[in-house]
Amino acid sequence: MFATYRPHLLSTLIAVGIGATFLSASDGHGQSAVDPTSAVDDSGNIQVPDVNYRKDWVALGTWAVAADEGVLGSNGMHVVYTQEETISAYLETGQFPDGAVLVKELLGTETAEMTTGTISRASDIEGWFVMVKDSTGKFEETNGLWGEGWGWAYFGADNRVETTTTDYEGECLGCHVPAQDTDWIYTQGYPVLRQ
Numbered sequence: 001m002f003a004t005y006r007p008h009l010l011s012t013l014i015a016v017g018i019g020a021t022f023l024s025a026s027d028g029h030g031q032s033a034v035d036p037t038s039a040v041d042d043s044g045n046i047q048v049p050d051v052n053y054r055k056d057w058v059a060l061g062t063w064a065v066a067a068d069e070g071v072l073g074s075n076g077m078h079v080v081y082t083q084e085e086t087i088s089a090y091l092e093t094g095q096f097p098d099g100a101v102l103v104k105e106l107l108g109t110e111t112a113e114m115t116t117g118t119i120s121r122a123s124d125i126e127g128w129f130v131m132v133k134d135s136t137g138k139f140e141e142t143n144g145l146w147g148e149g150w151g152w153a154y155f156g157a158d159n160r161v162e163t164t165t166t167d168y169e170g171e172c173l174g175c176h177v178p179a180q181d182t183d184w185i186y187t188q189g190y191p192v193l194r195q
């Protein structure tokens, strides 16, 4: 499906083993932590999760970007996914658990006349935004991608492992201020999180 996506059976098996440990661990805040290792390593380096999140994670919601004035349809779609365990924990506690990974796909669109009307559909990947929850702040002193309880990174469509961003404060945070009261996440776009 992705030109650069190569599932490795071995890493999947290892991830399943680690996942079991994480799910039984507590993050020190009385919540169960979720396994973030598909998206972050021991040093806090972030990548687009090395899983088939479209199939194996849950789609939180889609944002449709309006086309220019006078043009019909959508100019792009942002589809956001997370682990199933993150949704279960959020519904229980009202908070994102440590290890929660949110991946926002940027997709191009094609618009056509269909039997339902003028309809836009998703086309190719243009990039990803990834956030990883860590309320302990363990990477915040050493890695400029971490702060406010999250790791923050952007990836262009050609490289899902190396981020092109270096500074979450300058490159991400300002735009997320309107969502500060909901832990910097635009939760109003995600119907599955509504109690």
Ligand code: HEC
Residues within 6 Å of the ligand: 063, 078, 080, 102, 103, 104, 129, 130, 131, 151, 152, 153, 154, 165, 168, 171, 172, 173, 175, 176, 179, 184, 185, 186, 187, 189
């Ligand atoms: C130009 C403003 C802007 C910038 C810059 C920005 N964001 Fe966002 N982000 C938004 C908005 C608005 C949404 C929700 C609506 C949308 O997708 O358009 C969002 C949604 C997201 C989501 C989906 C979860 C959520 O919060 O709803 C992730 C993940 C995300 N952004 C990560 C990042 C990261 C990481 C950076 C920096 C590398 C970043 N964003 C920079 C405005 C921005």
